[in-house]
Amino acid sequence: MSNKVIHVLYNDDDILMDAVKKTVAANHYIEEVYTPFPVHGLDKAMGLAPTRIAICSFIYGVIGLSVATAMMYYMMIKDWPQNIGGKPSFSYLENMPAFVPVMFELTVFFAAHLMVITFYMRSKLWPFKDAENPDLRTTDDHFLMEVAIDGDEDQLMSFFQETGAVEIKVIEKH
Incomplete structure (x- = not known):
């Protein structure tokens, strides 16, 4: 498996929710979603287990x-x-x-x-811990979905372009 991920940026939470639903329906693995505020229903749309x-x-x-x-x-x-x-x-x-x-x-x-x-x-938060935010715009007004690349990059890029993405970047993870 590749250690590359795609960072897909959105500027609206409703567009993000639709994109998450389409991504899960297309069987792509969403590693993380970064939002400037809590988005209601995002955990269910991502298919996350309920919290204990x-x-x-x-x-x-x-x-x-x-x-x-x-x-x-x-x-x-x-x-x-x-x-x-x-x-x-x-x-x-x-x-x-x-x-x-x-x-x-x-x-x-x-x-x-x-x-x-x-x-x-x-959450692995402790004093003096460095932030793990991949894009500073997600603390202001953008939403970032991090998706693992499991196939053709170009096909994934076009798939996310159709979901209403503002910006798409391929990132090499360490």
């Missing part, structure tokens, strides 16, 4: 709830029980209504912060 990030969010929330429960049980029942407002300090279940705000806040805290960390790790 909601499962991670639920797990992180359960971890936060568990930490909150264990922390409050240890602090308020075992380590330093206090009689606050006449509430009994010997039972966690009898005090639980007072603990609900803390449980909610730690659930949200853990889910949010661990989701951000997961997103950065999954």
Whole structure:
């Protein structure tokens, strides 16, 4: 397989969506699409699998709830029980209504912060990482589709010209 790709630039998101659908229908492999803003339905048009990030969010929330429960049980029942407002300090279940705000806040805290960390790790983003954007115009007003060359270059170039491309370039990938 060749290590060449075609960079196809579009100037409208609707034209890009039609081009992606035609490209997938023609059985060409789209390596990546770079857009200046999220394009609704692009992941489905490319045939990408649904994300499992909601499962991670639920797990992180359960971890936060568990930490909150264990922390409050240890602090308020075992380590330093206090009689606050006449509430009994010997039972966690009898005090639980007072603990609900803390449980909610730690659930949200853990889910949010661990989701951000997961997103950065999954996206391979870290401090001081160089940008991997192939064309700076995709941060402003253009859309770039990167397609692997698996056959005749000239045929692919004419195919993408018919999809409404503004610019087509063949790039050698390292």
